[in-house]
Amino acid sequence: MNTGTNTDGNEPQLMMDINTTPLIDVMLVLLIMLIITIPAQLHSVNLDTPVAAQPATRIDPVVVRIDVDANNLISWNGQAMADRAELQLRLQETSALATHPELHIRAHARAKYEAVALVMASAQRLGLKKLAIVGTERFSD
Numbered sequence: 001m002n003t004g005t006n007t008d009g010n011e012p013q014l015m016m017d018i019n020t021t022p023l024i025d026v027m028l029v030l031l032i033m034l035i036i037t038i039p040a041q042l043h044s045v046n047l048d049t050p051v052a053a054q055p056a057t058r059i060d061p062v063v064v065r066i067d068v069d070a071n072n073l074i075s076w077n078g079q080a081m082a083d084r085a086e087l088q089l090r091l092q093e094t095s096a097l098a099t100h101p102e103l104h105i106r107a108h109a110r111a112k113y114e115a116v117a118l119v120m121a122s123a124q125r126l127g128l129k130k131l132a133i134v135g136t137e138r139f140s141d
Contacts (some may be wrong), residue, residue, distance in 0.1 A: 061130070064094065064102035066119055070110040074119060088122060095126040102130040109138070 056092045078089050094101060105121055107116045116133075123131055126141045 063098070064101045064103050066103060066105045068105070068107040068111040068115045068119065070108045072112050072115040074115065084118065087119065091122050091126050091128065095128055100128055100130055102132060103128060104134045106131050106135040107133070 065077050067078075069075070074087055076087070081087050081090070094103075103119075105116060105119055120131060
């Protein structure tokens with residue numbers, strides 16, 4: 001910006017430009033303060049991972065073996081049963097347990113289907129759901 005000519009040569013010229021030195025000083029101070037306040041960067045990432053619970057101890061199931069022989073006699077873990085009422089009583093006692101055992105039913109090749117179906121139906125009526133027919137591999141021929 002020109003303010004006109006100076007007729008007198010002794011007076012210094014007016015300087016109309018902004019002095020940027022103090023602005024640069026303020027900007028440098030702000031930059032240094034910003035660098036100081038930024039937290040130091042870590043090379044690792046901190047994660048809060050869930051802790052795995054201990055695996056439950058495995059409990060082997062209780063197995064009740066029910067055999068039906070060639071004469072359609074039913075035995076409970078090797079002990080012969082007198083009649084159907086005794087079978088019902090044993091199955092009721094088993095169904096009252098907190099954890100139901102597995103019932104492994106093994107039938108002789110000459111046993112009637114009716115006797116095996118009687119055991120399975122009685123167990124099902126009382127809510128026993130862990131039934132297995134074992135020993136059928138000999139009938140696969």
